[in-house]
Amino acid sequence: MTEEENYEAPGWDAIDQAVEKIYGEQQPAHYGTMIPYALGGNDPLDGISVYKSEQPIAHWHFVTYGFSELYEKESDNVEVSGYGFELTFRLARDIAEEEPPAWALNLLQNMGRYVFSSGNVFRAGDYLDANGPICLDADTQLTALAFIEDLELATMDTANGQVQFLQMIGITADELEAVQTWNTRGLLEACQSYMPYYITDLERASMVTIQEVQDAIEQGIKQDGSSTGYLYNEQLAWSSSETKSAILTIGAKQANIIKKTLNGRLLKNKSLILVGQQAQITLNIGDIPVIEESEEGVEITLHHAALEELNTILEPKEKTVSLSTFKSLEIHIIPTSIKDQDGNILETIG
Structure with a gap:
Protein backbone atom coordinates (compact mmCIF):
# COMPACT_ATOMS: atom_id res chain seq x y z
CA MET A 1 0.00 0.00 0.00
CA THR A 2 1.39 3.40 -0.96
CA GLU A 3 1.43 6.36 1.38
CA GLU A 4 -1.21 8.08 -0.76
CA GLU A 5 -3.54 5.06 -0.54
CA ASN A 6 -2.92 4.77 3.20
CA TYR A 7 -4.38 8.22 3.83
CA GLU A 8 -7.44 7.99 1.59
CA ALA A 9 -9.56 7.22 4.66
CA PRO A 10 -7.84 8.85 7.66
CA GLY A 11 -11.00 8.75 9.77
CA TRP A 12 -11.50 5.05 9.11
CA ASP A 13 -7.83 4.34 9.83
CA ALA A 14 -8.06 6.20 13.15
CA ILE A 15 -10.98 4.02 14.28
CA ASP A 16 -9.08 0.88 13.25
CA GLN A 17 -6.04 1.97 15.21
CA ALA A 18 -8.08 2.76 18.33
CA VAL A 19 -9.76 -0.66 18.33
CA GLU A 20 -6.49 -2.49 17.56
CA LYS A 21 -5.14 -1.25 20.90
CA ILE A 22 -7.77 -3.46 22.55
CA TYR A 23 -8.04 -6.45 20.23
CA GLY A 24 -4.60 -6.58 18.61
CA GLU A 25 -4.56 -8.69 15.48
CA GLN A 26 -8.08 -10.10 15.91
CA GLN A 27 -9.88 -9.89 12.56
CA PRO A 28 -13.42 -8.62 13.22
CA ALA A 29 -16.53 -9.63 11.36
CA HIS A 30 -17.10 -6.59 9.17
CA TYR A 31 -20.39 -5.62 7.56
CA GLY A 32 -19.97 -2.99 4.87
CA THR A 33 -22.54 -1.11 2.81
CA MET A 34 -22.83 -2.10 -0.84
CA ILE A 35 -24.54 1.09 -2.07
CA PRO A 36 -23.61 4.36 -0.30
CA TYR A 37 -26.47 6.12 1.49
CA ALA A 38 -25.78 9.29 -0.54
CA LEU A 39 -26.42 7.29 -3.73
CA GLY A 40 -29.73 5.85 -2.56
CA GLY A 41 -28.58 2.93 -0.42
CA ASN A 42 -30.63 1.80 2.58
CA ASP A 43 -27.86 1.81 5.17
CA PRO A 44 -26.42 5.17 6.27
CA LEU A 45 -23.34 3.73 8.00
CA ASP A 46 -20.42 2.74 5.77
CA GLY A 47 -19.69 -0.27 7.93
CA ILE A 48 -19.87 -2.00 11.29
CA SER A 49 -17.06 -4.12 12.73
CA VAL A 50 -17.82 -6.71 15.40
CA TYR A 51 -15.19 -8.12 17.75
CA LYS A 52 -15.30 -11.07 20.12
CA SER A 53 -14.46 -10.07 23.67
CA GLU A 54 -14.10 -12.44 26.60
CA GLN A 55 -13.75 -9.84 29.37
CA PRO A 56 -15.37 -9.46 31.80
CA ILE A 57 -17.82 -11.93 30.21
CA ALA A 58 -18.15 -13.22 26.67
CA HIS A 59 -19.73 -10.56 24.47
CA TRP A 60 -19.82 -9.01 21.03
CA HIS A 61 -18.32 -5.53 20.70
CA PHE A 62 -19.84 -3.60 17.77
CA VAL A 63 -18.09 -0.48 16.41
CA THR A 64 -19.64 1.76 13.73
CA TYR A 65 -18.01 3.59 10.83
CA GLY A 66 -19.90 6.53 9.40
CA PHE A 67 -21.14 9.01 11.99
CA SER A 68 -17.72 10.70 11.74
CA GLU A 69 -15.93 11.78 8.55
CA LEU A 70 -14.09 8.70 7.35
CA TYR A 71 -12.58 10.10 4.18
CA GLU A 72 -11.92 13.72 3.27
CA LYS A 73 -12.97 16.63 5.47
CA GLU A 74 -16.34 17.99 4.34
CA SER A 75 -17.81 19.94 7.26
CA ASP A 76 -16.73 23.47 8.21
CA ASN A 77 -16.12 22.55 11.84
CA VAL A 78 -12.42 21.70 11.96
CA GLU A 79 -12.59 20.63 15.62
CA VAL A 80 -15.19 17.87 15.19
CA SER A 81 -15.31 15.03 12.68
CA GLY A 82 -18.80 14.71 11.19
CA TYR A 83 -21.33 14.26 13.97
CA GLY A 84 -18.45 13.94 16.43
CA PHE A 85 -18.99 10.33 17.50
CA GLU A 86 -19.15 6.69 16.54
CA LEU A 87 -21.43 4.23 18.29
CA THR A 88 -20.38 1.04 20.04
CA PHE A 89 -22.59 -1.70 21.43
CA ARG A 90 -21.66 -4.58 23.73
CA LEU A 91 -24.01 -7.57 23.58
CA ALA A 92 -23.79 -10.68 25.74
CA ARG A 93 -22.60 -13.65 23.67
CA ASP A 94 -23.10 -17.35 24.10
CA ILE A 95 -19.78 -19.17 23.93
CA ALA A 96 -21.07 -21.26 21.02
CA GLU A 97 -22.07 -18.22 18.94
CA GLU A 98 -19.94 -17.72 15.85
CA GLU A 99 -21.80 -14.88 14.12
CA PRO A 100 -23.11 -11.65 15.66
CA PRO A 101 -26.90 -11.32 15.48
CA ALA A 102 -28.32 -9.40 12.52
CA TRP A 103 -30.83 -7.52 14.67
CA ALA A 104 -28.03 -5.65 16.45
CA LEU A 105 -26.54 -4.58 13.12
CA ASN A 106 -29.98 -3.37 12.02
CA LEU A 107 -30.45 -1.50 15.29
CA LEU A 108 -27.19 0.41 14.76
CA GLN A 109 -28.16 1.23 11.18
CA ASN A 110 -31.52 2.48 12.50
CA MET A 111 -29.63 4.79 14.83
CA GLY A 112 -27.82 6.05 11.75
CA ARG A 113 -31.11 6.66 9.94
CA TYR A 114 -32.41 8.61 12.92
CA VAL A 115 -29.32 10.84 13.13
CA PHE A 116 -28.93 11.35 9.37
CA SER A 117 -32.61 12.19 8.84
CA SER A 118 -33.15 14.37 11.92
CA GLY A 119 -29.72 15.94 12.41
CA ASN A 120 -30.05 15.14 16.13
CA VAL A 121 -26.81 13.83 17.58
CA PHE A 122 -26.26 11.55 20.54
CA ARG A 123 -24.18 12.66 23.52
CA ALA A 124 -23.03 10.88 26.63
CA GLY A 125 -25.95 10.88 29.06
CA ASP A 126 -28.64 10.80 26.37
CA TYR A 127 -31.42 8.22 26.21
CA LEU A 128 -33.99 7.06 23.67
CA ASP A 129 -37.32 5.28 24.20
CA ALA A 130 -37.61 2.49 21.61
CA ASN A 131 -41.37 2.12 22.36
CA GLY A 132 -40.95 -1.64 22.29
CA PRO A 133 -38.31 -4.37 22.60
CA ILE A 134 -34.94 -3.35 21.17
CA CYS A 135 -34.90 -6.81 19.57
CA LEU A 136 -38.36 -7.35 18.12
CA ASP A 137 -38.18 -11.15 18.07
CA ALA A 138 -36.95 -11.50 21.66
CA ASP A 139 -38.81 -11.88 24.93
CA THR A 140 -36.92 -9.04 26.59
CA GLN A 141 -37.65 -6.24 29.04
CA LEU A 142 -35.18 -3.94 27.29
CA THR A 143 -37.29 -1.27 25.58
CA ALA A 144 -35.05 1.79 25.63
CA LEU A 145 -31.45 2.86 25.05
CA ALA A 146 -28.96 4.88 27.05
CA PHE A 147 -25.67 6.35 25.81
CA ILE A 148 -22.40 6.72 27.70
CA GLU A 149 -18.70 6.86 26.87
CA ASP A 150 -17.26 3.46 25.94
CA LEU A 151 -15.14 2.36 28.90
CA GLU A 152 -12.29 1.10 26.70
CA LEU A 153 -12.36 3.42 23.69
CA ALA A 154 -11.35 6.96 24.59
CA THR A 155 -12.22 10.11 22.65
CA MET A 156 -9.62 10.56 19.93
CA ASP A 157 -8.28 13.27 17.65
CA THR A 158 -8.21 12.47 13.93
CA ALA A 159 -7.16 14.34 10.80
CA ASN A 160 -10.82 15.32 10.38
CA GLY A 161 -11.45 16.38 13.99
CA GLN A 162 -12.38 14.85 17.32
CA VAL A 163 -14.38 11.61 17.60
CA GLN A 164 -15.98 10.21 20.76
CA PHE A 165 -16.95 6.55 21.10
CA LEU A 166 -20.46 6.41 22.57
CA GLN A 167 -21.68 3.06 23.86
CA MET A 168 -25.34 2.25 23.35
CA ILE A 169 -26.91 0.28 26.24
CA GLY A 170 -30.24 -1.52 26.37
CA ILE A 171 -32.33 -0.53 29.40
CA THR A 172 -35.79 -1.37 30.76
CA ALA A 173 -38.83 0.90 31.00
CA ASP A 174 -38.41 1.53 34.73
CA GLU A 175 -34.68 2.15 34.25
CA LEU A 176 -35.64 4.71 31.58
CA GLU A 177 -37.95 6.34 34.11
CA ALA A 178 -35.07 6.52 36.61
CA VAL A 179 -32.88 8.12 33.94
CA GLN A 180 -35.57 10.70 33.18
CA THR A 181 -36.36 11.54 36.79
CA TRP A 182 -32.69 11.51 37.86
CA ASN A 183 -29.91 11.16 35.25
CA THR A 184 -28.25 8.60 32.99
CA ARG A 185 -24.80 8.69 34.58
CA GLY A 186 -26.18 8.28 38.07
CA LEU A 187 -28.27 5.25 37.16
CA LEU A 188 -25.49 3.55 35.18
CA GLU A 189 -22.96 4.10 37.97
CA ALA A 190 -25.43 2.57 40.45
CA CYS A 191 -25.82 -0.45 38.13
CA GLN A 192 -22.17 -0.87 37.14
CA SER A 193 -21.30 -3.69 39.56
CA TYR A 194 -24.34 -5.64 38.26
CA MET A 195 -23.75 -4.71 34.59
CA PRO A 196 -19.98 -4.94 33.96
CA TYR A 197 -18.79 -2.87 30.99
CA TYR A 198 -22.47 -2.00 30.50
CA ILE A 199 -22.95 -5.14 28.43
CA THR A 200 -26.49 -5.46 27.10
CA ASP A 201 -28.11 -8.77 28.01
CA LEU A 202 -31.55 -9.34 26.51
CA GLU A 203 -32.42 -11.84 29.24
CA ARG A 204 -31.69 -9.70 32.26
CA ALA A 205 -34.27 -8.33 34.66
CA SER A 206 -34.57 -4.69 35.64
CA MET A 207 -31.81 -3.33 37.89
CA VAL A 208 -34.39 -1.17 39.66
CA THR A 209 -35.54 -4.26 41.55
CA ILE A 210 -32.16 -4.35 43.34
CA GLN A 211 -32.41 -2.57 46.70
CA GLU A 212 -28.99 -0.93 46.41
CA VAL A 213 -29.94 0.56 43.04
CA GLN A 214 -33.35 1.65 44.35
CA ASP A 215 -31.70 3.47 47.24
CA ALA A 216 -29.23 5.21 44.92
CA ILE A 217 -32.06 6.40 42.65
CA GLU A 218 -34.15 7.74 45.54
CA GLN A 219 -31.17 9.52 47.09
CA GLY A 220 -30.07 10.89 43.71
CA ILE A 221 -33.49 12.33 42.89
CA LYS A 222 -33.74 13.87 46.34
CA GLN A 223 -30.28 15.42 46.10
CA ASP A 224 -30.00 16.33 42.41
CA GLY A 225 -33.51 16.45 41.02
CA SER A 226 -33.88 15.58 37.36
CA SER A 227 -31.30 16.35 34.67
CA THR A 228 -33.98 16.00 31.97
CA GLY A 229 -34.57 19.49 30.64
Missing part, protein backbone atom coordinates in the same frame (compact mmCIF):
# COMPACT_ATOMS: atom_id res chain seq x y z
CA TYR A 230 -36.58 18.33 27.62
CA LEU A 231 -39.28 15.69 27.22
CA TYR A 232 -40.58 14.80 23.77
CA ASN A 233 -44.27 13.97 23.48
CA GLU A 234 -45.51 13.29 19.97
CA GLN A 235 -49.10 14.00 21.04
CA LEU A 236 -48.30 17.32 22.70
CA ALA A 237 -50.68 20.09 21.60
CA TRP A 238 -51.75 23.55 22.73
CA SER A 239 -54.85 25.61 22.04
CA SER A 240 -56.05 28.89 23.53
CA SER A 241 -58.60 31.60 23.03
CA GLU A 242 -59.62 34.82 24.71
CA THR A 243 -62.91 33.39 25.97
CA LYS A 244 -62.00 29.85 27.11
CA SER A 245 -59.36 28.16 29.20
CA ALA A 246 -56.19 27.20 27.37
CA ILE A 247 -55.89 23.45 26.74
CA LEU A 248 -52.64 21.52 27.20
CA THR A 249 -52.89 18.10 25.54
CA ILE A 250 -50.48 15.26 26.30
CA GLY A 251 -50.34 11.55 25.53
CA ALA A 252 -51.27 9.10 28.26
CA LYS A 253 -48.01 7.16 27.92
CA GLN A 254 -45.99 10.10 29.17
CA ALA A 255 -48.36 11.44 31.83
CA ASN A 256 -46.54 9.72 34.71
CA ILE A 257 -43.05 10.65 33.57
CA ILE A 258 -44.07 14.27 33.01
CA LYS A 259 -45.40 14.36 36.59
CA LYS A 260 -42.23 12.88 38.08
CA THR A 261 -39.89 14.98 35.98
CA LEU A 262 -41.87 18.14 36.76
CA ASN A 263 -41.27 17.57 40.46
CA GLY A 264 -37.60 16.80 39.89
CA ARG A 265 -37.17 20.00 37.87
CA LEU A 266 -39.54 22.63 39.26
CA LEU A 267 -38.93 21.85 42.92
CA LYS A 268 -35.21 22.45 42.19
CA ASN A 269 -36.11 25.76 40.47
CA LYS A 270 -35.34 24.34 37.01
CA SER A 271 -37.54 24.59 33.93
CA LEU A 272 -38.96 21.63 32.02
CA ILE A 273 -39.58 21.96 28.29
CA LEU A 274 -42.16 19.73 26.63
CA VAL A 275 -41.53 19.36 22.90
CA GLY A 276 -43.90 17.96 20.29
CA GLN A 277 -44.56 18.19 16.58
CA GLN A 278 -47.19 20.87 17.10
CA ALA A 279 -46.07 22.72 20.21
CA GLN A 280 -43.29 23.60 22.63
CA ILE A 281 -44.25 24.27 26.23
CA THR A 282 -41.87 25.58 28.90
CA LEU A 283 -42.95 24.95 32.49
CA ASN A 284 -41.54 27.01 35.39
CA ILE A 285 -42.22 27.47 39.09
CA GLY A 286 -43.16 30.88 40.47
CA ASP A 287 -45.34 32.80 42.89
CA ILE A 288 -48.20 33.56 40.49
CA PRO A 289 -49.65 31.22 37.84
CA VAL A 290 -49.43 32.78 34.40
CA ILE A 291 -49.43 31.80 30.72
CA GLU A 292 -47.31 33.68 28.17
CA GLU A 293 -47.47 32.91 24.46
CA SER A 294 -44.93 33.97 21.85
CA GLU A 295 -43.58 32.89 18.47
CA GLU A 296 -41.03 30.68 20.28
CA GLY A 297 -43.72 28.75 22.12
CA VAL A 298 -45.74 28.81 25.34
CA GLU A 299 -44.36 29.49 28.79
CA ILE A 300 -46.44 28.36 31.76
CA THR A 301 -45.53 29.42 35.29
CA LEU A 302 -47.03 27.23 37.98
CA HIS A 303 -47.22 28.08 41.65
CA HIS A 304 -46.87 25.32 44.24
CA ALA A 305 -50.62 24.77 44.60
CA ALA A 306 -50.99 24.21 40.85
CA LEU A 307 -48.02 21.83 40.83
CA GLU A 308 -49.56 19.84 43.65
CA GLU A 309 -52.87 19.64 41.79
CA LEU A 310 -51.10 18.46 38.64
CA ASN A 311 -49.60 15.64 40.69
CA THR A 312 -53.12 14.33 41.32
CA ILE A 313 -54.22 14.74 37.68
CA LEU A 314 -51.32 13.38 35.64
CA GLU A 315 -51.81 9.65 35.16
CA PRO A 316 -52.01 7.33 32.11
CA LYS A 317 -55.76 7.65 31.80
CA GLU A 318 -57.91 9.52 29.29
CA LYS A 319 -59.43 12.59 30.92
CA THR A 320 -60.05 16.32 30.66
CA VAL A 321 -59.57 18.33 33.84
CA SER A 322 -59.84 22.03 34.57
CA LEU A 323 -57.43 23.07 37.30
CA SER A 324 -59.09 24.66 40.31
CA THR A 325 -55.77 26.30 41.25
CA PHE A 326 -55.13 27.66 37.74
CA LYS A 327 -58.48 28.75 36.30
CA SER A 328 -57.17 29.52 32.82
CA LEU A 329 -55.57 26.10 32.24
CA GLU A 330 -57.17 22.79 31.28
CA ILE A 331 -55.33 19.46 30.99
CA HIS A 332 -56.39 16.99 28.30
CA ILE A 333 -54.88 13.48 28.44
CA ILE A 334 -55.49 11.38 25.33
CA PRO A 335 -54.81 7.67 24.64
CA THR A 336 -51.42 6.66 23.24
CA SER A 337 -51.14 3.84 20.71
CA ILE A 338 -47.94 1.77 20.70
CA LYS A 339 -47.24 0.54 17.17
CA ASP A 340 -44.77 -1.84 15.58
CA GLN A 341 -42.52 -0.94 12.64
CA ASP A 342 -45.35 -1.70 10.21
CA GLY A 343 -47.78 0.63 11.94
CA ASN A 344 -49.85 -2.09 13.60
CA ILE A 345 -51.20 -1.15 17.04
CA LEU A 346 -49.67 -3.37 19.71
CA GLU A 347 -51.08 -1.62 22.78
CA THR A 348 -53.21 1.36 23.69
CA ILE A 349 -52.43 3.29 26.87
CA GLY A 350 -55.18 5.36 28.41
